[in-house]
Amino acid sequence: MGASPLFYDEPLHLVRGEGVYLYASDGRRYLDCYNNIPAVGHCNAQVVQAIARQASTLNVHSRYVSDNVVEYAERLLGTFGAELDQMIFTCTGSEANDQALRMARMLGRGKGMICTDYTYHGNTEAVSQVSPLFHRARQYFTEVRTIPFPDSYRPLDGLSGDALADAYVAKVQGAIDSFEQAGIGLAGMILCSIFANEGLPTVPPGFLEKATNLIRKAGGLVIADEVQAGFGRTGKMWGHDLMGFAPDIVTLGKPMGNGYPVAALVSRAELLDAFRDKVFYFNTFAGAPVAAAAAGAVLDVIEQQHLLDNARRVGDYIRDGFKRLATRHPLMGDIRGVGLWVGVELVRDRGSKTPATADTAQLVNLLKESGVLISRIGPYDNVLKIRPPLIFSREHADELLDAVDSCIERL
Secondary structure (H helix, E strand, C coil): CCCCCCCCCCCCCEEEEEECEEEECCCCEEEECCCCCCCCCECCHHHHHHHHHHHCCCCCCCCCCCHHHHHHHHHHHCCCCCCCCEEEEECCHHHHHHHHHHHHHHHCCCCEEEEECCCCCCCCHHHHCCCHHHHCCCCCCCCEEEECCCCCCCCHHHCCHHHHHHHHHHHHHHHHHHHHHCCCCEEEEEEECCCCCCCCCCCCCCHHHHHHHHHHHCCCEEEEECCCCCCCCCCCCCHHHHHCCCCCEEEECHHHHECECCEEEEECHHHHHHHHHHCCCCCCCCCCHHHHHHHHHHHHHHHHCCHHHHHHHHHHHHHHHHHHHHCCCCCEEEEEEECCEEEEEEEEECCCCEECHHHHHHHHHHHHHCCEECEEECCCCCEEEECCCCCCCHHHHHHHHHHHHHHHHHC
16 A cells, blocks of 8 residues: 555545545545546446447457447547548557657657656656656656746746747757757657646647747657547647647547546558558557447547536636635635636745645645545645546536635635
């Protein structure tokens, strides 16, 4: 247990899930405001039935033709821009990002990858190198350069507006120049479309478009990690559409199968064809019929229950609720996010923006004691991390807001 990454001071033993609720071994019910994987709700009946139906009919590896796999791929690609027209299946987001790095290093001008300084993209050997969140932002790898993540709340050099966006773009250029000087060359840049692990910062307008144009001009590829931003979390199907930039490669995972391990990489045909000319990629379980059945059922529920619209409406309702609470609780320094991805940065003083790290940890544990599950993120571990299932309602939001209000009073 000592080496397990558990969320709370007192570990939580869960035995059952249903909708937006989780149930512990002692029978207690918890409102789940954290888990991104069951995007359409815990144990969603439609997804469970699709898995069981396909598993009872046929479940083989991906070396055979399967109608439901092809149909799902075509349906998923239809949610992207026309230029992103091919995909490969993987089992996890880590695998998808691993193959994305492989593609960029094969097809770009060099081997160098740029990432932000508090990001996380997975846990294979290659992907862990572009995941400095778990290296405590230290740089160990010659083929990786980190840049400060774009942030308007704690802006670089105190800048704002276009000057701030340009300052962050200059950091990208500096990383490109560093690779060239070292004889490594640029492969590309990988980033979460909404910078989720960095604390969901408000990104300076123009940064992403300018940065991606700069990477392409230097001969690199841009990878958008949509493992946390995708499948309607932001109120749009894909975070890069919301954020206004066009990646060369998109990686998917976590919510794709609502808990069934299925993930994917989406790109342009010209890039994937060039990759396949050099590499034979095969994965026993990825793209199998049961995986496609689970993933297809998730798309069904998102469409049938209008969950993109629900994410926008309920997400805005939650943020508005937090803004009202902030008028009474000075601990709440900044409320941000989009759709059902909500971040609340806690500070000891709004003027100095001193991170309230200890208070944040205490609040997360008090909320757990009150029957509400959230977590915390950001470089100071002082941002409340709230990302409930997409079926979250206003009634559930009120339950969350009331609990936060009560628990802050107890701090």
